[in-house]
Amino acid sequence: MLPEPAPLVATLLGATPPMNAELLTALGFYALAGLALAGALGLIIASDVFHDALFLVLTLGSVAGIFVILGADFLAVVQVLIYVGAIMILILFGIMLTPQLGNLPNTGGPGQIAAGVIAAVAVLGTILAVITTATWPRASAAPIDLPAGTTSLLGTSLFNSFALPFEVASVLLLIAMIGALVIAREP
Amino acid sequence: MSCPADFFVCNPFQYLHGGLLAFFSTFLPSPGPTIVLTVVGVAFITTVLAIIVMSQVWTERRVVAMLQGRLGPNRVGPQGLLQPLADVVKLLLKEDIIPFGADRIGFVLAPIAVVAPALAVWSIIPWGPGLAVTDLNVGVLFVLALGAFATIGIITAGWASNNKYALLGGMRVAAQLISYEIPQVIMAMVPVLLAGTMSLGGIVDAQAGVWNVLVLPVGPIALVVFLVASIAEVNRAPFDLPEAESEIVAGFHIEYSGMRFALFFLAEYVNTFTVGALTTLLFLGGWAGPILPPFVWFFLKTYGVFLVLVWIRGTLPRLRYDQLMEFAWKALLPISFATLALTAVEVTLLK
Numbered sequence: 001m002l003p004e005p006a007p008l009v010a011t012l013l014g015a016t017p018p019m020n021a022e023l024l025t026a027l028g029f030y031a032l033a034g035l036a037l038a039g040a041l042g043l044i045i046a047s048d049v050f051h052d053a054l055f056l057v058l059t060l061g062s063v064a065g066i067f068v069i070l071g072a073d074f075l076a077v078v079q080v081l082i083y084v085g086a087i088m089i090l091i092l093f094g095i096m097l098t099p100q101l102g103n104l105p106n107t108g109g110p111g112q113i114a115a116g117v118i119a120a121v122a123v124l125g126t127i128l129a130v131i132t133t134a135t136w137p138r139a140s141a142a143p144i145d146l147p148a149g150t151t152s153l154l155g156t157s158l159f160n161s162f163a164l165p166f167e168v169a170s171v172l173l174l175i176a177m178i179g180a181l182v183i184a185r186e187p
Numbered sequence: 188m189s190c191p192a193d194f195f196v197c198n199p200f201q202y203l204h205g206g207l208l209a210f211f212s213t214f215l216p217s218p219g220p221t222i223v224l225t226v227v228g229v230a231f232i233t234t235v236l237a238i239i240v241m242s243q244v245w246t247e248r249r250v251v252a253m254l255q256g257r258l259g260p261n262r263v264g265p266q267g268l269l270q271p272l273a274d275v276v277k278l279l280l281k282e283d284i285i286p287f288g289a290d291r292i293g294f295v296l297a298p299i300a301v302v303a304p305a306l307a308v309w310s311i312i313p314w315g316p317g318l319a320v321t322d323l324n325v326g327v328l329f330v331l332a333l334g335a336f337a338t339i340g341i342i343t344a345g346w347a348s349n350n351k352y353a354l355l356g357g358m359r360v361a362a363q364l365i366s367y368e369i370p371q372v373i374m375a376m377v378p379v380l381l382a383g384t385m386s387l388g389g390i391v392d393a394q395a396g397v398w399n400v401l402v403l404p405v406g407p408i409a410l411v412v413f414l415v416a417s418i419a420e421v422n423r424a425p426f427d428l429p430e431a432e433s434e435i436v437a438g439f440h441i442e443y444s445g446m447r448f449a450l451f452f453l454a455e456y457v458n459t460f461t462v463g464a465l466t467t468l469l470f471l472g473g474w475a476g477p478i479l480p481p482f483v484w485f486f487l488k489t490y491g492v493f494l495v496l497v498w499i500r501g502t503l504p505r506l507r508y509d510q511l512m513e514f515a516w517k518a519l520l521p522i523s524f525a526t527l528a529l530t531a532v533e534v535t536l537l538k
Contacts, residue, residue, distance in 0.1 A: 048290075050290075050293070050343075050346055051293075054293070054339070054343065057339055061336070073323070073324065073325050074325050074328070077325045077328040077329050077332045078328070078332075080332040080333075080335055080336075081328060081331060081332040081335060081372075084332075084335040084336060084339065085331075085332060085334070085335030085338065085368065086335075086365060086368070088335075088339065089335070089338055089339065089342065089361050089364065089365055090361075090365065092339070092342050092346075092361060093342075093358060093361040093362065093365075096342070096345075096346060096354060096357065096358050096361075097358070151324070151325060151385060
């Protein structure tokens with residue numbers, strides 16, 4: 001008797017009963033959320049700029065993992081490709097070009113500290129206000145049927161319903177790029 | 188005539204998988220057998236890759252020697268076949284040095300961050316119909332995205348070594364990979380457009396009629412640009428500036444010795460083999476071929492692409508840094524954009 005033409009080893013979640021799948025999802029979420037928070041905390045605490053950047057990689061990678069759990073596979077891969085693969089590498093490149101950066105004092109004058117505290121409290125207050133007042137949509141108890149792949153859905157909505165915002169965003173990026181070139185150009 | 192998939196010789200892994208699953212199901216509760224088989228699968232793939240890397244090292248040294256009119260290693264074992272084993276033993280016995288003033292955590296973690304993604308990619312590369320640990324529906328992008336973590340690892344290695352040459356090597360890696368990633372990703376989109384899916388298995392299935400490389404006029408251009416950009420991505424000659432011996436000694440891994448150096452070495456050869464596998468899957472029809480089993484065809488084609496890479500390495504001199512950048516931004520990038528647009532037009536017209 002021929003076995004099913006299945007993958008060499010079936011995916012873990014697919015082969016588990018729903019109860020276990022739910023547990024695994026919750027475990028995965030809390031592990032990744034913890035890692036993301038640890039990375040964010042390390043980013044603030046670590047004094048070495050290069051370490052800060054590596055902590056940021058940890059946070060961004062963990063968020064990509066959370067996207068996977070939420071079924072947004074395309075978003076997760078693009079998060080890694082763009083943020084870890086491009087932006088973080090450019091940041092690290094910049095840090096390596098400025099080796100003295102690590103020896104600078106990391107506090108400004110009293111005015112700067114006061115402004116920083118005010119800004120931090122304002123951001124925290126806004127976030128808390130939104131979290132407490134917003135009505136969060138609750139998932140139904142029944143398991144949700146996730147689409148097999150989100151790529152084509154995403155592409156269709158980006159280039160049909162949201163074509164104008166998409167184009168505006170690309171024009172914005174173009175303007176930013178030209179601006180950067182103008183600033184960087186030798187006078 | 189192709190090998191029928193339900194014939195044992197053509198697809199032995201499927202039978203092994205079925206048999207093992209039945210065996211473990213007899214005494215383990217539900218998710219148990221799947222977890223055990225996942226671990227077995229990972230161990231199996233890693234072992235196969237390690238053996239492949241040893242064969243690659245031997246092939247590369249002998250073929251390059253042949254191209255350059257030398258003999259190459261031929262003393263250890265018949266035709267020097269045991270030379271890679273001797274090298275492995277030597278690397279294992281070497282002293283493991285962490286240089287003074289190095290960033291210890293970064294120095295230790297960097298080789299792991301480089302080798303782990305190189306191996307993880309193989310969890311989604313299918314050796315034959317259905318023969319992968321899992322077939323992701325964003326497979327192509329997943330493979331390219333994992334490379335990003337390896338890049339971070341290489342940069343960290345260069346920075347953590349507390350060595351000017353290592354730092355220069357790390358910076359060269361950063362600049363080179365950012366530049367060549369763009370044409371590589373865009374050219375990987377050509378088969379995706381032609382197949383209408385990003386799953387590696389789906390792309391191979393879509394080539395059942397015509398291999399992507401034979402889809403005129405875009406196929407051959409896409410293959411060549413993809414291959415060139417991929418060589419640059421894995422830092423092989425003629426794009427091996429990050430480890431250019433004559434300029435910066437050994438680049439980012441100058442301070443590494445023993446097993447940590449071996450990990451970089453392993454990752455480099457696994458990545459080279461991955462380039463061969465990706466080229467095979469995206470452009471050369473994957474495991475399709477007459478008579479022989481699919482997985483044999485897959486490895487034959489992949490090894491063929493690897494031999495081409497060795498040939499290129501043995502033939503071309505290293506590029507200068509400005510030539511490297513100019514080539515990426517002024518030649519490869521416009522070509523790849525034009526090819527992608529042409530592919531879109533072709534796909535629309537064929538529909």
